[in-house]
Amino acid sequence: MSELHDRMRVDSWADWWGGFCALYEMANAQIGNLRHGMKVLRASEFAAQFYCEQKLDLRLLVRARQFQDWQRRTSSEDVEGRTDPLALGVRGHEKLAASDTERPAEEVWSSVMKGEKVRLYDPLLLGKYEEIFLAGHPDVILFANRIPELVIEFKFSAKSIPSAQYHSQAGLYCYMLEGLGFDVKNLHYVLGIFPPSAFASNALSLATDLIANSFPFSRSSMELPEGTACLYASRYNRASSIKELRWASDYWRGTRDAVPTKVDWKCRACSAKQVCRFSLA
Numbered sequence: 144m145s146e147l148h149d150r151m152r153v154d155s156w157a158d159w160w161g162g163f164c165a166l167y168e169m170a171n172a173q174i175g176n177l178r179h180g181m182k183v184l185r186a187s188e189f190a191a192q193f194y195c196e197q198k199l200d201l202r203l204l205v206r207a208r209q210f211q212d213w214q215r216r217t218s219s220e221d222v223e224g225r226t227d228p229l230a231l232g233v234r235g236h237e238k239l240a241a242s243d244t245e246r247p248a249e250e251v252w253s254s255v256m257k258g259e260k261v262r263l264y265d266p267l268l269l270g271k272y273e274e275i276f277l278a279g280h281p282d283v284i285l286f287a288n289r290i291p292e293l294v295i296e297f298k299f300s301a302k303s304i305p306s307a308q309y310h311s312q313a314g315l316y317c318y319m320l321e322g323l324g325f326d327v328k329n330l331h332y333v334l335g336i337f338p339p340s341a342f343a344s345n346a347l348s349l350a351t352d353l354i355a356n357s358f359p360f361s362r363s364s365m366e367l368p369e370g371t372a373c374l375y376a377s378r379y380n381r382a383s384s385i386k387e388l389r390w391a392s393d394y395w396r397g398t399r400d401a402v403p404t405k406v407d408w409k410c411r412a413c414s415a416k417q418v419c420r421f422s423l424a
């Protein structure tokens with residue numbers, strides 16, 4: 144079985160958009176065969192596997208229970224006739240969703256396919272690894288001539304060196320772009336690591352401009368009132384992303400147990416350390 148699903152063709156906008164929508168429909172129609180009843184593997188959860196898979200497993204276990212309760216309380220049949228704020232909100236949302244005919248994503252991708260120089264902010268990417276559907280939202284993608292030049296991902300951390308899971312997440316976005324049919328021969332990603340206190344400032348839009356105007360670089364930085372933001376550029380490495388997907392997918396298929404971290408400081412900082420049987424704290 145091919146690891147990368149059949150690559151979509153980018154020579155016709157209509158065919159490409161039709162393929163993208165079909166991929167979305169197929170992902171949406173999944174019955175939740177993945178671990179914890181998940182339909183798709185999201186990039187953020189894929190990344191979390193490389194921090195501590197056991198922590199991700201515990202979080203999803205709790206969320207699955209909460210989600211079942213939430214689904215019961217927000218199902219269309221259950222909210223019918225109820226007047227509590229939750230039920231009113233659900234009905235309002237259903238009404239809005241039914242009347243929403245705007246498809247801004249279509250316009251954005253259409254600009255990409257026309258070869259325009261565009262920045263995509265928080266776009267939905269889709270993909271497939273063997274039978275597993277993938278989804279994720281990178282912070283920014285810079286496109287020109289139908290080619291993705293850079294994937295930019297911003298993180299807020301007290302540590303200025305990007306950790307392994309940030310690379311894994313950005314690599315997965317690149318892998319999805321490849322599956323969507325784009326030319327990734329020269330695709331790079333930039334990880335921007337910002338001081339946590341910069342969260343509320345306009346630093347991210349400034350950083351996007353700086354990156355767009357100064358790439359190529361392997362490492363750069365940006366001085367902010369809140370501290371230094373560090374920017375790291377790497378080339379997309381397909382073999383590495385495939386290797387990570389191979390390891391990660393076994394967990395989602397349930398063919399192996401979650402792997403706990405072997406790094407004791409992660410356990411000391413972990414909110415689940417009291418209940419985790421593998422805690423090193």
Ligand code: SF4
Nearest residue numbers: 195198403410413419
């Ligand atoms: S205590 Fe350690 S091993 Fe357990 S979930 Fe937290 S980080 Fe992972």
